[in-house]
Amino acid sequence: GAGVSQTPSNKVTEKGKYVELRCDPISGHTALYWYRQSLGQGPEFLIYFQGTGAADDSGLPNDRFFAVRPEGSVSTLKIQRTERGDSAVYLCASSLNPLAGGSEQYFGPGTRLTVT
Amino acid sequence: GNSVTQMEGPVTLSEEAFLTINCTYTATGYPSLFWYVQYPGEGLQLLLKATKADDKGSNKGFEATYRKETTSFHLEKGSVQVSDSAVYFCALTRNTGNQFYFGTGTSLTVIP
Numbered sequence: 001g002a003g004v005s006q007t008p009s010n011k012v013t014e015k016g017k018y019v020e021l022r023c024d025p026i027s028g029h030t031a032l033y034w035y036r037q038s039l040g041q042g043p044e045f046l047i048y049f050q051g052t053g054a055a056d057d058s059g060l061p062n063d064r065f066f067a068v069r070p071e072g073s074v075s076t077l078k079i080q081r082t083e084r085g086d087s088a089v090y091l092c093a094s095s096l097n098p099l100a101g102g103s104e105q106y107f108g109p110g111t112r113l114t115v116t
Numbered sequence: 117g118n119s120v121t122q123m124e125g126p127v128t129l130s131e132e133a134f135l136t137i138n139c140t141y142t143a144t145g146y147p148s149l150f151w152y153v154q155y156p157g158e159g160l161q162l163l164l165k166a167t168k169a170d171d172k173g174s175n176k177g178f179e180a181t182y183r184k185e186t187t188s189f190h191l192e193k194g195s196v197q198v199s200d201s202a203v204y205f206c207a208l209t210r211n212t213g214n215q216f217y218f219g220t221g222t223s224l225t226v227i228p
Contacts, residue, residue: 042219043205045217056215059215091159091160093216104165109159
């Protein structure tokens with residue numbers, strides 16, 4: 001079956017612009033996660049959705065970052081007034097049953113965001 | 117807090133050599149532990165996992181044992197192949213099921 005997909009695969013934008021990154025999780029997965037991976041680092045958690053609601057947004061770095069999942073499937077990560085420090089690979093993951101111990105997360109290929 | 121510390125790379129080995137990548141963790145409660153692998157040009161893939169103390173996860177010849185007494189989850193393989201060249205990430209999640217905490221990754225290159 002289809003895995004987690006993310007679009008676009010690459011995004012180059014100018015400082016100060018607004019960007020949207022899209023994630024399409026595995027069908028039937030109720031949990032969706034966004035992570036950010038900087039060069040040479042491991043992924044860092046941004047936000048977790050259970051269904052339509054954000055269950056944990058403690059990883060969002062500031063109020064320029066926002067994410068939605070209006071129908072409990074596709075999610076969009078939105079970044080306002082982008083800064084050069086936002087340049088990174090943004091990863092999306094989904095999980096079938098996050099409340100079960102050891103539940104695996106399935107990762108998408110990521111969107112590489114470059115802010116010039 | 118929750119965190120994962122991995123041995124720093126890069127690691128370069130000859131084919132058929134023994135591999136160990138060290139991973140230690142700090143966590144509240146009783147986490148589940150994972151190794152993810154990222155092959156060149158690909159996304160993160162689960163390699164193996166262990167959900168409780170003394171469990172051993174294994175896959176593709178790789179093994180790791182959940183050691184609560186030493187808070188470790190070291191990755192081992194007895195004989196590496198060129199195709200094992202990748203970046204390996206140790207990770208934990210608390211069993212409330214939300215975010216993963218990843219280490220910084222260890223790059224492995226296996227030369228023929």
